[in-house]
Amino acid sequence: MKALFRLFMLAVTLPALFAGCSEKVEPTPLTYSQILTGTEKKAWRMVSYQIFDNGKSDGVQNAQNLFAPCEADDQYVFYANGEHKFEYTNGPSKCDTSEPDVIFEDSWTLINGNATLEFVIPVLGGKFPWTIRNLTENSLTVEYFFPDIEASYRFTFNSTTR
Structure with missing residues (x-):
């Protein structure tokens, strides 16, 4: 009877000992901001x-129909830092050799609740709240809905960061 009791206690306590030793690894899905910025920064065209x-x-x-050829490769760079730095930069071709790299x-x-991303698109002349229509590792589609008209x-945009 003692042997049966010891076997029962061993069967109950042994799994409990090993259960505390295993670490359950759960994948963490990327957030909108991580997809947008990468781990440090990410450029989009x-x-x-x-x-x-x-x-x-x-x-x-x-x-490219909106821009001069030298502007068509300009990039929108989103940083993963706490300040949420954003740069609009010259691409490989500049309109004038004296232009700075960072325009x-x-x-x-980014407001995750309603998937709103605020940033500047220079051709429109200001910062707008863009609704994210699609965001993947390689593609970003945003849309601005005018408040007073339909x-x-x-x-x-396509990511240029690989």
Whole structure:
């Protein structure tokens, strides 16, 4: 009887001892900000745009149609630092050799609850609250809905950081 009791106690306590020794590894999904910035910073280039007016659009347009060829490769750089640094930088081709690499600096804001990303798109002349339509490791699509009219601008960017 004692042997059976010892065997029972061993069967109950042994698994309890080893249960505390194992570490359960659970993957952590990337957040919007991690996808947007990478681990330190991530650069994006505008590749297309679409204008909606009263629910109608002429379709997706090549973003290079908005810019001079020397501006079409400019990049939007989002930093993963606490200040949420944002840079608009010259791409590989500059319009003038005296232009700085960083055209201007600002900050970005992300509100996960409604997937709103605030940053500057220079061609529009200001910082706007963009609704994130799509965000993957390689593609970002944002849209701004005008508050007083039934119209919106949609821009798609591709990551240039590999």
